[in-house]
């Protein structure tokens with residue numbers, strides 16, 4: 001038994017390289033993609049898929065250059081602070097003045113510590129509460145927790161520099177912010193729209209797959225004036241895709257809930273939902289439907 005465990009560990013070392021090196025305070029292995037311009041003064045440092053842990057760097061990072069300095073939305077896994085700054089330096093000499101964390105997860109908050117402790121850090125109040133539970137923000141690292149929080153809506157800066165943060169309820173976690181750059185008509189969704197597949201609903205951090213489509217419906221209804229969407233972990237897209245994601249989630253919950261009422265197993269509910277959804281929604285995967293179905297069963301039982 002022990003021998004199997006040791007062999008397993010050797011095999012796993014390659015995959016854990018990123019986390020291990022980050023823990024050692026060295027540069028992580030996987031390199032970040034270059035900045036991609038979304039609109040004037042707004043760039044994205046792209047995300048990689050969490051499916052391949054050796055290449056995983058974290059979620060999409062928004063880089064918004066305002067009159068007074070740079071706003072960074074989500075900071076990827078730990079260890080990427082210097083590289084994020086290096087990329088920002090290619091487009092501006094202005095200092096980073098504000099970080100927004102869309103939610104608590106380490107692939108969106110991990111490199112908060114890579115920035116100056118004087119940087120203003122902003123998040124939803126539930127996200128701060130979730131971050132307080134993380135080892136990564138204990139002791140000295142508490143200085144990289146959000147300094148300012150909000151409940152329903154918050155605006156940062158004004159005029160063409162304005163950034164609006166909205167909260168519409170539980171979904172991926174209990175504290176997901178939708179970030180709007182009104183002058184540019186761009187919405188950054190965090191992991192309320194991470195990819196074209198079922199969502200991850202982190203119930204330990206107050207997430208809810210049942211609430212997910214309701215929360216998205218509120219966002220779709222309230223955030224009208226945008227023409228571009230930056231998802232959590234996939235390439236820049238359109239509001240049409242974001243609206244479609246709301247319908248996908250509504251169908252997912254309805255399908256799984258129906259199967260549950262009919263006394264089906266989670267496996268059967270997931271297979272049925274996958275088959276229907278993949279047929280109806282082009283370009284979607286169903287790799288995460290099973291986990292979402294399980295979350296829905298756990299929530300409703």
Ligand SMILES: [Zn+2]
Nearest residue numbers: 103105172191
């Ligand atoms: Zn997340």
